[in-house]
Amino acid sequence: MQGKGAPCTSPTCPRACRRQRSSSAGGPPLICGRALRQQAARHRWRRVAFFGDGASNQGTTLESLNLATVWNLPAIFVAENNGYAEATSSTWSVATDDIADRAAAFGMPG
Numbered sequence: 412m413q414g415k416g417a418p419c420t421s422p423t424c425p426r427a428c429r430r431q432r433s434s435s436a437g438g439p440p441l442i443c444g445r446a447l448r449q450q451a452a453r454h455r456w457r458r459v460a461f462f463g464d465g466a467s468n469q470g471t472t473l474e475s476l477n478l479a480t481v482w483n484l485p486a487i488f489v490a491e492n493n494g495y496a497e498a499t500s501s502t503w504s505v506a507t508d509d510i511a512d513r514a515a516a517f518g519m520p521g
């Protein structure tokens with residue numbers, strides 16, 4: 412999403428999803444909380460967190476991926492790599508070519 416701000420500018424989700432909005436790395440932990448509520452209420456909804464390449468380097472995002480796996484939360488994490496986190500290039504700051512590769516470290520499909 413070149414030229415636009417944080418991943419708040421998310422595409423429309425499929426019908427069975429509800430989306431969140433938040434700034435850098437705030438979304439994944441919030442989505443874990445909401446997904447836990449969905450799970451407890453036995454709803455069929457899946458929660459979706461969109462985060463950017465910059466947010467993928469933040470601890471809250473990685474903690475959320477871990478939590479979602481160990482609690483088996485109904486959550487989907489979508490990484491949007493637009494090449495930059497503000498003025499920082501992802502080629503300089505992200506230690507993988509494909510952010511989805513990181514999912515394997517948390518036991519989830521990437």
Ligand SMILES: Cc1ncc(C[n+]2csc(CCOP(=O)(O)OP(=O)(O)O)c2C)c(N)n1
Nearest residue numbers: 416417418434435463464465466495496497
């Ligand atoms: C915890 C925190 N640190 C710093 C910022 C300032 N900030 C706002 S957007 C942003 C860059 C986000 O980059 P990225 O995750 O790649 O999302 P993009 O804007 O490229 O979609 C930063 C550092 C913030 N909002 N929150």
Ligand SMILES: [Mg+2]
Nearest residue numbers: 463464495496
């Ligand atoms: Mg980015």
